[in-house]
Amino acid sequence: MTDDARATGLSDEERLAQLGYTQVLARRMSAFSNYAVSFTIISVLSGCLTLYLFGMNTGGPAVITWGWVAVGLMTLFVGLAMAEICSAYPTSAGLYFWAHRLAPERSAAAWAWFTGWFNVLGQVAVTAGIDFGAASFLGAYLNLQFDFEVTPGRTVLLFAGILILHGLLNTFGVGIVALLNSISVWWHVIGVAVIVGALTFVPDHHQSAGFVFTEFVNNTGWGSGVYVVLIGLLMAQYTFTGYDASAHMTEETHDASTAGPKGIVRSIWTSWIAGFVLLLGFTFAIQSYDKELGSATGAPPAQILLDALGATSGKLLLLVVIGAQLFCGMASVTANSRMIYAFSRDGALPFSRVWHTVNPRTRTPVAAVWLAALGALVLGLPYLINYAAYAAVTSIAVIGLYVAYVIPTLLRVRKGDAFERGPWHLGRWSRPVGVVAVGWVAVITILFMLPQVSPVTWETFNYAPIAVLVVLGFAAAWWMASARHWFLNPDHQRTIDREAARKGAPEPVDP
Numbered sequence: 001m002t003d004d005a006r007a008t009g010l011s012d013e014e015r016l017a018q019l020g021y022t023q024v025l026a027r028r029m030s031a032f033s034n035y036a037v038s039f040t041i042i043s044v045l046s047g048c049l050t051l052y053l054f055g056m057n058t059g060g061p062a063v064i065t066w067g068w069v070a071v072g073l074m075t076l077f078v079g080l081a082m083a084e085i086c087s088a089y090p091t092s093a094g095l096y097f098w099a100h101r102l103a104p105e106r107s108a109a110a111w112a113w114f115t116g117w118f119n120v121l122g123q124v125a126v127t128a129g130i131d132f133g134a135a136s137f138l139g140a141y142l143n144l145q146f147d148f149e150v151t152p153g154r155t156v157l158l159f160a161g162i163l164i165l166h167g168l169l170n171t172f173g174v175g176i177v178a179l180l181n182s183i184s185v186w187w188h189v190i191g192v193a194v195i196v197g198a199l200t201f202v203p204d205h206h207q208s209a210g211f212v213f214t215e216f217v218n219n220t221g222w223g224s225g226v227y228v229v230l231i232g233l234l235m236a237q238y239t240f241t242g243y244d245a246s247a248h249m250t251e252e253t254h255d256a257s258t259a260g261p262k263g264i265v266r267s268i269w270t271s272w273i274a275g276f277v278l279l280l281g282f283t284f285a286i287q288s289y290d291k292e293l294g295s296a297t298g299a300p301p302a303q304i305l306l307d308a309l310g311a312t313s314g315k316l317l318l319l320v321v322i323g324a325q326l327f328c329g330m331a332s333v334t335a336n337s338r339m340i341y342a343f344s345r346d347g348a349l350p351f352s353r354v355w356h357t358v359n360p361r362t363r364t365p366v367a368a369v370w371l372a373a374l375g376a377l378v379l380g381l382p383y384l385i386n387y388a389a390y391a392a393v394t395s396i397a398v399i400g401l402y403v404a405y406v407i408p409t410l411l412r413v414r415k416g417d418a419f420e421r422g423p424w425h426l427g428r429w430s431r432p433v434g435v436v437a438v439g440w441v442a443v444i445t446i447l448f449m450l451p452q453v454s455p456v457t458w459e460t461f462n463y464a465p466i467a468v469l470v471v472l473g474f475a476a477a478w479w480m481a482s483a484r485h486w487f488l489n490p491d492h493q494r495t496i497d498r499e500a501a502r503k504g505a506p507e508p509v510d511p
Helices: 003-009 012-018 031-042 044-050 052-057 060-088 094-102 105-146 152-172 174-201 209-214 225-232 234-239 256-284 289-293 300-309 311-345 366-384 389-418 427-447 464-481 490-502
Strands: none
Touching (some): 044 311, 060 225, 060 389, 094 389, 105 311, 152 174, 209 256, 234 256, 289 300, 311 366, 389 427
16 A cells, blocks of 8 residues: 555545454544644643652752753654654554554564553553642642642542543543643643743743753752753653644544644644743742742742732632643543553453443543543552652653653664555654654653652652553563463454354444
8 A cells, every 4th residue: 555545545434444443433533633632631831830849859940941952852753753653553542553563473462562551551640640730739729729738638639539520521521522622722822821921021030041041959869960860851751741642533533644643743842842931931930949849839830920920810820720731631531541442442451341332422432531530540549658659650651651652663663664654754764763762762761760869768769660560560461371362363353243243233344
């Protein structure tokens, strides 16, 4: 099949059938809506600000500023490499399906299996990180407005409430979710402009350029400045997650072979610019570093808004931030549920028959929505005993997602000219872009498993390696015991289809 035939000869449904899947989800999304989901999940008003406290302690203004520039550039390489593959394989199965198509035939199912499990882990963790961050900022607002005491227990309760809200919206408010995702883009763009404008023109005092670009702060307990700079990159890298949503939503997007890859790349570079402007606005507006670092709200950006703009304006703009974070979490649950739906459609999760059911009225995977919410809640619960838990959750998100992002890229680089491109591709730049992407992910995977605070105790332990090893161990054990005999095995799938037909369900037609 040539690129031109893919681009012009097949409808979205025909291309999906050619890839082995029947159109089930409703194809309602435009290219802009597809981009809007990824842009919303990246959410500079969420990632940048919820980890701003981590950044203030782990490198300070210099790492916050230059780390964003460097990480944004490297993320663009990763996104470009992913986008080219997305154009060739526009399906909700996304990353693990790509791995299956790109790997050598004998090992293709294994590559796909582990890619899918890393993707599920990362998706659940990023949902946890987003909604936990929203809970923290909501707690800060309640503290300022109603003298609400912020405790770990209350933060976890707010976290659970937000997850329930997002689960309900994705269950019953299908049309509302699509509308809110589109509104979210403008909420973020206008919100960033208003906040940065206020922080630029209202305060009487601003920090110097030297402070913003060169001030280094190390409150981690580690003696090596280089080590602190490297682990401090987590703030930026965590923000640049979730843009695989554009791939997961391709089965619901018109002109998926071009809209999906464009959504990935556009969401990264627009977020890169918006985030840089936002971080400069907040860092220049710091009035007292120590006071804002130790704010009773637990959220230094909230204190910066208050100190720089006054109580009334500060609280209003804090609500803008919280609104953006809620948009972000809602979109993350949407994308997460689509990944769970696709993976369970191929039988790869325990009780898969439950998770890939689709509501006949709304045509959405309701069970997958609630599994995504429950998994995120479980990952956030250690915060009750470990105050470094939020940084650990964000590390898990980065590791899980980026390993899943880079495996298909690695396989595509190995495949070379044998890779059949879709209508959107990088031409002669495919290999160098892919090599850079693979190298960068190898570095950050190691970095974000390392201890972030010294001394290392149960209260400061980075449990990211444990979570990754538990999921990897479970996936490996299931693979060896059973899954290697049936996962993505056409003969096994036909047996399942015949059994379903005997029980009254129509036997699907082979594409």
